[in-house]
Amino acid sequence: MRNLKVNGIVLREGEFGEGDKILTVFSDTNGIISVRARRAKRTGYRYLASVQPFAYSSFELYKGRSMYSLNSAQLIEPFFNLRNDLDVLFTAGDMARICLTMIQQEMPEPESLRLLLNCLHFLNTGKMDYKLVYDIFRLRMLTLQGFAPVISSCGICERKPEGQDLVFSVAEKSIFCSECAKSNMVDNVELDYDTLAAILYICNSKLEKVFSVSVSDNVEQLLDYISGMLVKSCLEK
Ligand SMILES: [Zn+2]
Incomplete structure (x- = not known):
């Protein structure tokens, strides 16, 4: 047909x-x-x-x-309100670019499309801070495309994080406990427990629930840094 x-x-x-x-x-x-x-x-x-x-x-x-x-x-x-704010419009443009580079042509990706439409809805209505919408988009898109960071346990000793501070390695795409992090890893980011919990929630909860997440400014900045570095390293491959 x-x-x-x-x-x-x-x-x-x-x-x-x-x-x-x-x-x-x-x-x-x-x-x-x-x-x-x-x-x-x-x-x-x-x-x-x-x-x-x-x-x-x-x-x-x-x-x-x-x-x-x-x-x-x-x-x-039409998602027409995206045009009312330049920061929002640029964010939508970045999300479109990520789709264009990460997703293969002519391959149905209904989950990725649903994620994009939901994120655009929240940008368009202004119901959520555009920066947090962008963090959600990147972390979930990475997960959908098979580049989810390892965040449920230490990448070396596999101990579960239990309230203690951790580090996140962008190169390894994994968290490490403070003991294991000492063994010569570069580009580590210190990760507090709130940020770890936010990443876990954003990557693992159902799409209809993920937009109820609420984080402090400090956590948002760390989410922005980590998701930005992960997308960059993924697109460089
Ligand atoms: Zn460890």
Whole structure:
């Protein structure tokens, strides 16, 4: 069947020829796909609202040899308020870039899409601090893509953390107890128990519960540092 209907969000838009747009869409059933929207740059284009970055729509597509073509679209959620705050907009842009680099084309990733949509919802409504939404997005995306940090026990002696302070090694993607951390590990971050508990909660709880997490500013800063370093080391591979 060459005609298909997907729900998807526009992660990126580019120009194609004289008046067309080429969209990179993260779809529910077909993963990340390239979609040509004919005449989308002309004034009065009928599906203009659906071909904007971060617009979530139901798309009717035709599958050609090298890419998909857009037949029609119905807007579901424009996430329009992302544009009201530059920090929020940049955060949404960073999340789109992480999807584009971590997720393979044409591979259905419904859980990753659900994570992205939920995070965009919280950015769009402003119901949660955008920095914490970004931490949640990165830690859970790493987990979904198989790069979850080892945080339930020490990476060497496997003792469970019991209230004591620990260190986290970005290179090893693991926590270490203070005893094991002494043996020459570089790039260690001291990890207090609150931050460890926050990472555990963010990585392991159900998606509908994760946005109820609440952390202090200090914990948020550490989450930002750790998730940023983990994403960086993951993308460098
Ligand atoms: Zn240990």
